[in-house]
Amino acid sequence: MVKNSLAILLIAGALIFLYVNFNEFWPWSASGAAKQEAKVDEGTESVKLNVSSVNTKIVPVDSDSIRVEGTKKHDIKVKEGRKSIEITIKQKGFRFFQFNSDQTTATVYLPQKYAKELQLDIGSGEIDTTAYTSSNPLILSSVSVKMGSGDVMIGALDAKEFSYNGSSGEAVIEKLSTENGNFNLSSGDLTVSHYEGPFKADVSSGELNAGFTELSGEIDVSVSSGDVNLDLPDNADFTLKGKVSSGDLFNEFPLDNAKMTDRVSEGTHGKGTHLIKVKVSSGDFTLY
Template identity: 40%
Template sequence: MKRILVIFLLITGAYIGWNYLFDGSGVNFAQAEDAVKVTNQTKNISIDISSVETMIVPEDRDDVRAELKGKGTVKVAGHGDDIEVTVKRKGFFWFNWFEMDQTTLTVYIPEDYEKNMAIELGSGEAIFKGHSADSPMILKELTVDIGSGRMVLENLDVETFKHQSSSGEVEINSLAAGSGSFEVSSGSVNVKNYSGKLDADISSGELEIQMDALRDDVNLNVSSGNIELDLPDDADFTLNGKVSSGDISSDFPLENKEESDNRLRGKYGSGKYEINADVSSGDININ
């Protein structure tokens, strides 16, 4: 047992020494940065991150700049009309407990950039906020793909919003979208102050979404899991609900209500917008 402990300490010491001698940074003191100018030809900014705490900051600038503090390297590269931000971690994951890993990444983007953006989060945490609800970050398309970890989005105005998560926790506040799609296979997604067309497909997990205004149709599909849809009191909608196993419920007093074991239909207000809800297993609650 003592021999194993000695070998482990020797390997650990060699690992730390390697970092000091060849990385020049020791434990958690490395700093790296890179930048690429945004031009009229730039149509997309892609940010690919994993196991890093990341802040995406819009500010008055004309380039995309990434600053990494901790263990690893960051690269910002232009490829045609795309600018890509990627991070590579150094060392071995089973030493992270010893290093007290606090690696952080800050990505600065032009606040007047209004084209496409894609964020891929393998794990860790990512936070992306516009300046305020009255002065949001405006984009043509925003795509987020989350493997696990946590993501926070706030104060955004986009033509098209595409969300896909297989696990983890997502919090969204103040999102205006011409159209928005949410595909959740596991984990939880909580959305507040949303407006726009909505398509949600939940295979497992939970989606809670509160809408400031109902301005377009809503399509909800649950194969397993739960959806909570919070609508304003002055919403005008026609509910078309189908159930094979599970439940659809509405706290709104529906006119011309038709309710059975596998259907729930009715109108509220003028019935202007369609809410199509399909549950094969799970629950949808409209309140």
């Protein structure tokens, strides 16, 4: 009797496990996409998107509501606060039974009129905002990106405040204009193209590559390990003040009033308008 009961429990547990992880293959499983939405009005000050083990696209929409659409493989939650909207998108089932090739895409339709704070938290999976282009950029007051792992691809973005905190994964930003850019990289890879604005970075590991459309603000970079490569316009006006305790600092610009030693790299290029401060305690920094 005990053995029979145990066998029944094991079979029931196995059936539940299979249904949770592979319910799309069952003939009686529910079909149709998951869908939720929330009203966006003048009081909405923040939108936060948490993604785990899901590929997610953010696209513009002419609407008064933020809408999230996925499939039955997605667990979608939209939580409305007094001044905020928090969206969580996860893959249903146990992660070790899911494969990247089987991942489906969820879509977040963000109202074009929304222009305040956007927070992106990627535990794993992918966030893609490349639907925003130079002719139709994403314009916001503040954007923060937190990378646990996975990938993020950002199209054209104009944000007064931008912050990036990456502990792993890979991020690509096609175009970024900001009044205050902060980058913290403890691991992983980050590539920024067509950058405009002040630039502050702290790299303890990983690789950071940034290309500037124009130099329009101060650059402050600290490298304790890893690699940082900054590509400036040939006509950039800057004053370089670099200190090295270990590692290497490479500069391909001709400098006036140059002071170059193993520990110090200083001088001006052009009018010397913008200050570039570099501190390398280990790793490599290249200015070209």
